[in-house]
Amino acid sequence: MTAPPEPEIVTPEELAAFQAEDGIDELSLAAAISEVRGYCGWHIAPQRTEALTLDGPGLSLLLLPTMQVAELDKVVENGVELAAGAFEWSAKGMLRKRSGWTDRWRSIEVTLTHGYAKAPAELIRLILAAATAQIDDGAAGSAEKVGPFEFSVAQLQPHQLAILNRYRLGWGA
Structure with missing residues (x-):
């Protein structure tokens, strides 16, 4: 069995x-990070540059x-790169084009740098606590049964959801 890839939100250090204190394993940590990212709907940290293909909203x-745009490198709509003055953008992840965006699916390409350069401390602590809870609860949370399949899912607590x-x-998204 190979080790899962190194998590990005929490550094190896x-x-x-945390392992020295609470005995967390990498698989539980990766699961906790995945759960947080899935709940939030985006990667959060670290900052990365990527190209997104989006549906036009019309x-x-x-x-x-x-929710954290650092730099907007390029916007292409229907195969045509837009000049910087053709739209406005917000660090919170909104692009406004006064003439309106196309309504065609997969017709807008955005290249941007986004995410927190370093994950906020409250998220790091939350992820580490959730990973520890998975170990303490033995694969974490409650068993779900769907047809012949049974699986366990981690359970985030209400105070953790309030942070997320x-x-x-x-x-x-």
Whole structure:
């Protein structure tokens, strides 16, 4: 069995310090990170540059699947690169084009750098605590049964969800 890839939100040093204290394993940590990212609807941290292909909303506002835009490199609509003055953008992940965006699916390409350069401390602690809870609960949480399949799912607590809601996209991504 190969080890899962190194998690990005929590550094190896933070993991080592936490392992020494609470005995967390990499698989539980990767599962906790995945759960947080899935709940929030975007990667959160670390900052990365990527190209997104999006459906055109047919409105003047385009919502990106991020809440932390550092830099917008390029916007292409229907195969045509837009000049910087053709739209406005917000660090919170919104692009406004006064003439309106196309309504065609997969017709907008956005290249941007987004995410937190370093994950906020409250998220790091939440992820480490959730990973520890998975170990303590033995594969974490409650067993779900769907037809012949049974699986366990981690359970985030209400106070943890309240923290995550500050980083959760308010729109579909």
